[in-house]
Amino acid sequence: xxxxxxxxxxxxxxxxxxxxxxxxxxxxxxxxxxxxxxxxxxxxxxxxxxxxxxxxxxxxxxxxxxxxxxxxxxxxxxxxxxxxxxxxxxxxxxxxxxxxxxxxxxxxxxxxxxxxxxxxxxxxxxxxxxxxxxxxxxxxxxxxxxxxxxxxxxxxxxxxxxxxxxxxxxxxxxxxxxxxxxxxxxxxxxxxxxxxxxxxxxxxxxxxxxxxxxxxxxxxxxxxxxxxxxxxxxxxxxxxxxxxxxxxxxxxxxxxxxxxxxxxxxxxxxxxxxxxxxxxxxxxxxxxxxxxxxxxxxxxxxx
Amino acid sequence: xxxxxxxxxxxxxxxxxxxxxxxxxxxxxxxxxxxxxxxxxxxxxxxxxxxxxxxxxxxxxxxxxxxxxxxxxxxxxxxxxxxxxxxxxxxxxxxxxxxxxxxxxxxxxxxxxxxxxxxxxxxxxxxxxxxxxxxxxxxxxxxxxxxxxxxxxxxxxxxxxxxxxxxxxxxxxxxxxxxxxxxxxxxxxxxxxxxxxxxxxxxxxxxxxxxxxxxxxxxxxxxxxxxxxxxxxxxxxxxxxxxxxxxxxxxxxxxxxxxxxxxxxxxxxxxxxxxxxxxxxxxxxxxxxxxxxxxxxxxxxxxxx
Numbered sequence: 337x338x339x340x341x342x343x344x345x346x347x348x349x350x351x352x353x354x355x356x357x358x359x360x361x362x363x364x365x366x367x368x369x370x371x372x373x374x375x376x377x378x379x380x381x382x383x384x385x386x387x388x389x390x391x392x393x394x395x396x397x398x399x400x401x402x403x404x405x406x407x408x409x410x411x412x413x414x415x416x417x418x419x420x421x422x423x424x425x426x427x428x429x430x431x432x433x434x435x436x437x438x439x440x441x442x443x444x445x446x447x448x449x450x451x452x453x454x455x456x457x458x459x460x461x462x463x464x465x466x467x468x469x470x471x472x473x474x475x476x477x478x479x480x481x482x483x484x485x486x487x488x489x490x491x492x493x494x495x496x497x498x499x500x501x502x503x504x505x506x507x508x509x510x511x512x513x514x515x516x517x518x519x520x521x522x523x524x525x526x527x528x529x530x531x532x533x534x535x536x537x538x539x540x541x542x543x544x545x546x547x548x549x550x551x552x553x554x555x556x557x558x559x560x561x562x563x564x565x566x567x568x569x570x571x572x573x574x575x576x577x578x579x580x581x582x583x584x585x586x587x588x589x590x591x592x593x594x595x596x597x598x599x600x601x602x603x604x605x606x607x608x609x610x611x612x613x614x615x616x617x618x619x620x621x622x623x624x625x626x627x628x629x630x631x632x633x634x635x636x637x638x639x
Numbered sequence: 640x641x642x643x644x645x646x647x648x649x650x651x652x653x654x655x656x657x658x659x660x661x662x663x664x665x666x667x668x669x670x671x672x673x674x675x676x677x678x679x680x681x682x683x684x685x686x687x688x689x690x691x692x693x694x695x696x697x698x699x700x701x702x703x704x705x706x707x708x709x710x711x712x713x714x715x716x717x718x719x720x721x722x723x724x725x726x727x728x729x730x731x732x733x734x735x736x737x738x739x740x741x742x743x744x745x746x747x748x749x750x751x752x753x754x755x756x757x758x759x760x761x762x763x764x765x766x767x768x769x770x771x772x773x774x775x776x777x778x779x780x781x782x783x784x785x786x787x788x789x790x791x792x793x794x795x796x797x798x799x800x801x802x803x804x805x806x807x808x809x810x811x812x813x814x815x816x817x818x819x820x821x822x823x824x825x826x827x828x829x830x831x832x833x834x835x836x837x838x839x840x841x842x843x844x845x846x847x848x849x850x851x852x853x854x855x856x857x858x859x860x861x862x863x864x865x866x867x868x869x870x871x872x873x874x875x876x877x878x879x880x881x882x883x884x885x886x887x888x889x890x891x892x893x894x895x896x897x898x899x900x901x902x903x904x905x906x907x908x909x910x911x912x913x914x915x916x917x918x919x920x921x922x923x924x925x926x927x928x929x930x931x932x933x934x935x936x937x938x939x940x941x942x943x944x
Contacts, residue, residue: 516895540889541890564887575811579885580844581843582879586843
């Protein structure tokens, strides 16, 4: 459904935010795009769909959506109709002065589609939809607002949903409800979903495949089973190991030293090498090319 | 001696909002008491009362053996060094034009105890090179800023730190570093922590005891290992069950708790959890369940669990 090949995203001042990303999201699958701040996980998709803001543009590679190259596409017709977006903070996605029913209907109207608003709300699990359609965003809780935002994203039955940290602002019990909803859309309608998150738990919970980003590149991809059982990139392994575990009790967590680099000052060679336990002189000079789903000179080597 | 004793704390606001409803807890020296719960449960209000950034409507707060419940700002000033609050977002709690060195040294200066070496020692203790002291907050990473926030809190050698979501806004790899730092500081200095958090896995890696709050009340309290792995109250069970799995091999069907916590303005009668509770009985809508001791150290506010 979505196919990115060597996509490069650059700012006006020449900083490469995304440095050659390959990524595919197929129909009926949820792909988790995992990374820390500054890794480029958000800007990759906002840039290819023309939402990245002024001065940030795709300057290399190819982005193909549903068989069409996005470089020449009318992105305004595409967004909202064939691609739905769900963002972290639902209160910024909703118009504060319009009834939520009208906002869902409008999402359809601009693309010439009539939406049964109450049914759309019921579909995303909003209780008492007939009453809710007349309410304003401020009358809803955070979890209900996020459901409304998802209802808007789904209003035109998009082929692809890009969900960027959709549960980060929500409480844990509500987070699980939203994850269940994404999984149901995939199962019942075959929606292709790109789940962008920093939280490996969400990926373990609902994703089918994973891409791990670090410093503007995808360093490892695989099925969730592969990544969680036998990750090969040292960064993926360290990320998995540094997660606190409920059963481990009050004990020291394995850590990755240092912090993720900012895009303007990424290390040469493999960008992870200053924080990597396996790094050699080679890693400091030569950036590893992705091969067989992993970009590391020593993938599969000793951990 | 307990570093913090909170007795029957109540915080209500005009307009009928009850944020904290009769909460009692103690934190011993060298101990982490984690207060967990979802948004609106009153955990941050309780934290602000504990360091007297807010004044409770009722109840008593004893910090380091001293009743501070109704002390004036002036009377609190000489005591403040003994109990400090660390905020979630150090970017908004640090003065943007104050260097890291000056931010950490500020309290020492006010108390006439400033020495550059003392500040360098604090920076080193939180894992920062003293040369970073010249930087302004925006020139530091999120993890470095939070270390500055912690060093600032430590400057006057407190016995109690109240940590309000101190790692919630940090990257995963940095989160683990800061949690480890907090654990080491506690073990080295014998600090008492009141640790406010929503991420139960982070709580597990730091806490000795856990209190679970729902709509202003503690519904379960006990040793961290017990509460997090064998929860008793239906709400605690739902919270623990809602933690995402650690690996896809552990995916399971689960009963997801319906709805969301109601607003603290419209608190249900009886047990505040009854409208969402999977095992609620008619009497739960009338009777407020007492927080009763099941076994020594474990208290649960539910007669049916």
